[in-house]
Amino acid sequence: MSDDDERRKNRYDFDRHTPEYRERFEEITAEMLGKCPVAWSETYGGHWVAAGHDEVFALARSSEYLSNDHDVHHERKGYQGITIPTPASEFQGGFLEMDPPGQRHYRQALNPYLSPAAVARWTPVVDDLVRACLDERIETGAIDFVDDLANVVPAVLTLAMLGVPLKNWSLYCEAVHASVYTRHDSPEIVKVRQDQMTMFRDMFAQLTDIRATPRPGMIDALARAEINGKTPPDLELLGVIALLIGGGFDTTTALTAHSLEWLSEHPAERARLSAERGTLLDSATEEFLRYFTPAPGDGRTISADCVIAGQEFKEGERLWLSWAMSNRDPAVFANPNSIDLARTGNRHHSFGLGIHRCIGSNVARMVFKRMLTEVLDRMPDFVCDPAGAVHYETIGVIQGMQHLPATFTPGPRVGDGLDATIARLQVICDEQRLAEPVTVRKDNAKITELGSWFGGEEGLGASEVRAVQHRAVVADRADAGVGGEQVDDLLGLGQLLGSGGEGRVDDVDLRGVDGEHTAEAGPADLLGSVPQAVGVAEVAVDGVDGGDLGRGRAEEAQAAGELVGEAVAAVGVAVLAGADRVREVFRAPAHRGQPGRAAVAADGEHALRRLRRQGDDAGRALLGAGRDLERGQVVVKPLDVGPAA
Amino acid sequence: MEVRVDPDRCQGHTRCAMIAPDLFQLDDIDGHSTVTIDGDVPAGLQAKAAEAVRSCPEQAISILGEPSA
Numbered sequence: 001m002s003d004d005d006e007r008r009k010n011r012y013d014f015d016r017h018t019p020e021y022r023e024r025f026e027e028i029t030a031e032m033l034g035k036c037p038v039a040w041s042e043t044y045g046g047h048w049v050a051a052g053h054d055e056v057f058a059l060a061r062s063s064e065y066l067s068n069d070h071d072v073h074h075e076r077k078g079y080q081g082i083t084i085p086t087p088a089s090e091f092q093g094g095f096l097e098m099d100p101p102g103q104r105h106y107r108q109a110l111n112p113y114l115s116p117a118a119v120a121r122w123t124p125v126v127d128d129l130v131r132a133c134l135d136e137r138i139e140t141g142a143i144d145f146v147d148d149l150a151n152v153v154p155a156v157l158t159l160a161m162l163g164v165p166l167k168n169w170s171l172y173c174e175a176v177h178a179s180v181y182t183r184h185d186s187p188e189i190v191k192v193r194q195d196q197m198t199m200f201r202d203m204f205a206q207l208t209d210i211r212a213t214p215r216p217g218m219i220d221a222l223a224r225a226e227i228n229g230k231t232p233p234d235l236e237l238l239g240v241i242a243l244l245i246g247g248g249f250d251t252t253t254a255l256t257a258h259s260l261e262w263l264s265e266h267p268a269e270r271a272r273l274s275a276e277r278g279t280l281l282d283s284a285t286e287e288f289l290r291y292f293t294p295a296p297g298d299g300r301t302i303s304a305d306c307v308i309a310g311q312e313f314k315e316g317e318r319l320w321l322s323w324a325m326s327n328r329d330p331a332v333f334a335n336p337n338s339i340d341l342a343r344t345g346n347r348h349h350s351f352g353l354g355i356h357r358c359i360g361s362n363v364a365r366m367v368f369k370r371m372l373t374e375v376l377d378r379m380p381d382f383v384c385d386p387a388g389a390v391h392y393e394t395i396g397v398i399q400g401m402q403h404l405p406a407t408f409t410p411g412p413r414v415g416d417g418l419d420a421t422i423a424r425l426q427v428i429c430d431e432q433r434l435a436e437p438v439t440v441r442k443d444n445a446k447i448t449e450l451g452s453w454f455g456g457e458e459g460l461g462a463s464e465v466r467a468v469q470h471r472a473v474v475a476d477r478a479d480a481g482v483g484g485e486q487v488d489d490l491l492g493l494g495q496l497l498g499s500g501g502e503g504r505v506d507d508v509d510l511r512g513v514d515g516e517h518t519a520e521a522g523p524a525d526l527l528g529s530v531p532q533a534v535g536v537a538e539v540a541v542d543g544v545d546g547g548d549l550g551r552g553r554a555e556e557a558q559a560a561g562e563l564v565g566e567a568v569a570a571v572g573v574a575v576l577a578g579a580d581r582v583r584e585v586f587r588a589p590a591h592r593g594q595p596g597r598a599a600v601a602a603d604g605e606h607a608l609r610r611l612r613r614q615g616d617d618a619g620r621a622l623l624g625a626g627r628d629l630e631r632g633q634v635v636v637k638p639l640d641v642g643p644a645a
Numbered sequence: 646m647e648v649r650v651d652p653d654r655c656q657g658h659t660r661c662a663m664i665a666p667d668l669f670q671l672d673d674i675d676g677h678s679t680v681t682i683d684g685d686v687p688a689g690l691q692a693k694a695a696e697a698v699r700s701c702p703e704q705a706i707s708i709l710g711e712p713s714a
Contacts, residue, residue, distance in 0.1 A: 057704070061703070108675075111674055111675040111676070112673075112674050115657075115671070115672070115673060115674055115675055115676040116659055116662075116671050116676045117671070117673040117674075117676075118673075282663050282664075286660070286700075344696055344699065344700070345696070345699035345700055346700055347660075347699065347700050347701060347702045347704070348702065349702060351658065351702070353656070353702055353703060354656060354703070355656065357656040357657060357658060361657075361658065361659070362659065362676060438673055438674065439673075439674065442673075
């Protein structure tokens with residue numbers, strides 16, 4: 001027996017690119033974990049496969065003996081990077097196919113865009129995107145969670161962070177997904193390759209453009225980066241951009257789709273997760289990551305003879321580190337093939353280990369959690385259709401899904417559609433320079449800013465203002481007049497109303513803002529009782545003291561009932577904001593010793609449609625809304641909401 | 646008991662700060678973790694410290710000494 005045969009005596013015929021591997025994943029995994037946690041496989045020119053949790057841990061962290069290098073120009077040792085088998089196209093996959101120090105230089109350049117603090121700044125943008133995706137489908141009662149949500153949000157956000165125009169997202173999105181799920185021997189691959197070329201051309205155009213006229217984002221960081229003391233060639237930078245796009249797109253999509261599918265199959269667990277999200281969301285997210293392992297592993301090349309985890313390796317041998325299989329090791333995870341939303345001690349490997357830890361892990365978690373919770377809130381009874389669900393045929397590259405149709409009880413839209421939202425968010429990205437690194441810009445994105453809110457090419461647009469933001473504002477600003485610096489929402493409304501011309505703001509003037517608005521009776525309880533009430537009009541209502549309105553029309557309003565003045569503002573703003581139906585619940589301020597109230601404006605769609613046609617003039621539309629209210633053309637029903645106990 | 650993060654092992658997975666935000670803070674730029682409390686971990690946070698140890702994918706967190714009563 002030769003030395004090699006002796007070293008390779010633990011053997012397993014491992015081919016993760018076959019449909020059989022997907023179908024028999026648990027069986028194969030259990031077999032390898034039990035018999036050969038590190039095995040030699042003759043497939044693809046021969047390579048090691050590490051499946052055991054301890055073995056994968058020890059190997060992945062031994063970067064002194066492992067190389068990620070993909071030496072496409074044959075300048076070093078000719079290593080073949082992280083994909084097994086090596087793809088036909090000789091293209092370096094960014095810093096994931098590099099070793100230090102160059103790899104480290106790239107990560108140092110990009111970390112300030114992808115750290116937890118950097119990523120948190122984007123949360124309002126993600127929320128608005130998710131809201132728009134769900135609004136596109138919410139009235140129909142049917143959605144494809146892949147096509148309509150999980151493909152869209154990660155793609156748009158990734159482009160925003162790169163500094164690529166958001167409207168280009170579809171050009172990138174399908175090219176990336178199709179390249180993963182399309183079999184290389186199928187006729188469709190021609191079209192897929194064409195789409196990929198279009199994407200690469202756009203990437204190159206963006207790089208060139210940003211280099212000539214800098215704008216913030218990760219591409220800008222790459223264009224300015226010094227790697228190993230010099231500016232890298234464009235082709236290398238394109239590899240890095242492709243890595244960020246490939247890492248940002250399909251993986252989060254895969255995680256989200258699988259998790260939603262599982263939650264549909266386990267409605268009791270879904271209800272529990274929704275109800276206990278404060279304590280369960282983090283652990284559930286980690287458990288979905290462990291169980292589904294969207295990126296199932298990485299290849300390496302042994303860079304020096306070594307013995308790791310009791311196995312002898314020789315320089316030049318190839319190695320597959322299976323995060324997916326190590327995540328099912330019963331030595332670390334009790335009941336490894338079951339999902340336990342509250343699992344503890346969950347040190348899964350789904351983002352890799354060591355110096356190559358997924359640089360986008362913070363993005364993935366944030367985007368996943370926002371998509372999941374908004375679906376739980378707005379489509380709580382969704383049922384996925386098993387007949388329509390399409391899983392990737394093989395899971396060797398990404399354990400993904402192509403389609404996941406579902407049905408649910410329809411609900412009302414709360415804002416504008418995806419295209420309008422993307423156009424508006426582009427303005428916000430540009431104005432607020434959101435794609436700057438956290439070292440330059442520390443503040444969160446502000447979706448409520450006036451300039452972006454009612455500005456941009458789409459004109460009137462947003463209908464969502466985060467309740468939490470203005471709740472805090474109102475609670476904090478006892479006796480503050482209009483235009484207090486800290487009150488973006490109220491200021492925005494004040495200016496909006498003022499823009500209509502003199503005398504037109506009387507009935508919704510904000511000068512009577514009452515400092516007694518009880519914080520506990522805020523939108524939290526309102527949202528709790530009426531899940532869809534995220535209307536922009538809360539701004540107006542929270543900011544208006546119905547008992548202390550101004551002169552003129554306001555006095556009429558008061559005579560007609562205190563709520564009307566508030567509802568004028570509420571409905572008017574909702575109209576301007578493009579709400580299709582004014583079914584939102586608008587909270588009235590709670591005054592000293594009185595319960596909070598809300599107005600529900602309903603049955604006024606016809607009137608509102610007409611009003612919206614005049615919507616380019618904010619003040620006029622608002623006045624119109626008020627008139628219609630007073631004439632009873634928009635029915636306003638008072639409703640007790642009551643402060644929280 | 647005391648809790649420590651080995652800066653050479655930490656790779657910024659952020660699990661510790663998710664579990665025990667009062668014990669661990671993450672660097673703004675690379676998300677790597679440091680311990681916020683010098684010396685003894687308060688009794689109320691000891692269980693979370695232990696869970697952070699068990700959950701760290703890089704096994705970069707260690708506990709020194711015995712839990713206090």
